[in-house]
Amino acid sequence: MDSHARPYRSMLYIPGSKVRALEKARGLPADAIIFDLEDAVAPAEKVRARETLAAALGEGGYGPRARIVRINGLDTDWGEEDARAAVAMGAEGILLPKVESAAMLDDLARITGEVPLWAMMETPLGMLHAEEIAAHPRLAGLVMGTNDLAKDLGARFRPDRMPMLGGLSLCLLAARAHGRIIVDGVYNAFKDEHGLRAEAEQGRDMGFDGKTLIHPAQLDVANTVFAPTQEEVDLARRQIAAFEEAQAAGEGVAVVDGRIVENLHVATARETLAKSAVIEALATE
Ligand SMILES: CC(C)(COP(=O)(O)OP(=O)(O)OC[C@H]1O[C@@H](n2cnc3c(N)ncnc32)[C@H](O)[C@@H]1OP(=O)(O)O)[C@@H](O)C(=O)NCCC(=O)NCCSC(=O)C[C@H](O)C(=O)O
Ligand SMILES: [Mg+2]
Numbered sequence: 145m146d147s148h149a150r151p152y153r154s155m156l157y158i159p160g161s162k163v164r165a166l167e168k169a170r171g172l173p174a175d176a177i178i179f180d181l182e183d184a185v186a187p188a189e190k191v192r193a194r195e196t197l198a199a200a201l202g203e204g205g206y207g208p209r210a211r212i213v214r215i216n217g218l219d220t221d222w223g224e225e226d227a228r229a230a231v232a233m234g235a236e237g238i239l240l241p242k243v244e245s246a247a248m249l250d251d252l253a254r255i256t257g258e259v260p261l262w263a264m265m266e267t268p269l270g271m272l273h274a275e276e277i278a279a280h281p282r283l284a285g286l287v288m289g290t291n292d293l294a295k296d297l298g299a300r301f302r303p304d305r306m307p308m309l310g311g312l313s314l315c316l317l318a319a320r321a322h323g324r325i326i327v328d329g330v331y332n333a334f335k336d337e338h339g340l341r342a343e344a345e346q347g348r349d350m351g352f353d354g355k356t357l358i359h360p361a362q363l364d365v366a367n368t369v370f371a372p373t374q375e376e377v378d379l380a381r382r383q384i385a386a387f388e389e390a391q392a393a394g395e396g397v398a399v400v401d402g403r404i405v406e407n408l409h410v411a412t413a414r415e416t417l418a419k420s421a422v423i424e425a426l427a428t429e
Contacts (some may be wrong), residue, residue, distance in 0.1 A: 148205075150210060151175045151423055153354040153370035154363050155287070155327050159184035161193035166200040168296075169209070172360050173367060175426070177288075181226050182241050190222045194229050201233040208429050212237035212262060220253055227255045237262050237284055242292065244269040246276040253282045260284035266292035271311040276319035287318050287356060288312060290329030301332075303342065316351050328352040332357035344369040346356035372420045380413035 157172040158165045160181045169177055185193045213235040215226035230238045243263035252261060253380050261282045266289025290308055299307035319326035328347035331340045340362055342354050350370050355366045383405045390398035398405040
């Protein structure tokens with residue numbers, strides 16, 4: 145799974161226990177859905193939520209949206225059974241909470257076999273072991289859990305996310321070093337569109353592939369912020385054309401809008417065009 149073959153601009157959490165939300169999601173413009181059996185489901189509801197989710201996924205109708213199931217930790221009463229059930233449900237990915245080592249992913253892979261794994265990065269130890277987690281051969285991607293991380297750090301929520309930046313950056317470095325997808329944490333104030341946009345733009349500028357979301361009202365902002373703009377697409381086309389022209393003239397460098405364009409900029413420009421094409425194709429499905 146790479147983020148160009150399939151975008152991960154918006155990853156919407158849906159509690160596995162909420163029948164109406166599971167139904168509604170079939171028509172929502174989310175790139176991916178995280179069907180949650182962990183924190184969004186109360187202990188008394190855990191077993192029923194697993195059954196409700198199995199029925200919804202069995203019914204299908206989620207189209208091109210990536211279907212990822214977040215299970216409970218393997219150290220809980222529900223984790224192992226969740227993992228087996230997620231495989232049986234045909235989940236495209238299984239998301240393990242509070243991953244702190246590659247060994248935790250090994251334990252899960254022994255149950256889930258070939259199904260791609262995703263790791264919630266949300267504890268101080270997880271941040272410190274991000275590299276070995278990202279290197280795990282079964283891992284498709286990392287998902288930031290900024291609520292749990294703030295709790296464990298004793299950090300305050302600030303608009304600039306200053307207390308989070310060290311952890312976010314460590315996980316980004318690890319994800320990119322191993323070619324993994326990485327998706328930013330949730331923005332809790334789901335009615336605050338302005339705040340969400342600012343935080344999503346910060347995540348995009350840092351290098352995240354997308355943002356995890358808790359409410360359908362957040363989808364448009366994430367889908368817009370994490371897609372290349374028309375200006376970026378136009379610039380990418382002009383950079384590629386100018387560089388090819390320069391090469392034909394025996395030059396290694398071109399200039400566009402007063403800025404140099406070298407082969408590395410052309411690689412980024414080609415990625416921008418590829419991402420834009422995939423998003424466009426998705427919109428017409
Ligand atoms: C936050 C909510 C509890 C709000 O729910 P509600 O009051 O029902 O919202 P609305 O009335 O505005 O809902 C309008 C319609 O949208 C549907 N809906 C709501 N949320 C979702 C959703 N997530 N996916 C799909 N559809 C949704 C409602 O059913 C309404 O539909 P309709 O009847 O047709 O009008 C609620 O949004 C919610 O439960 N959100 C998910 C919360 C969650 O999953 N939390 C856990 C993940 S966050 C986390 O743990 C991150 C990490 O681990 C960390 O540590 O940071
Ligand atoms: Mg969490």
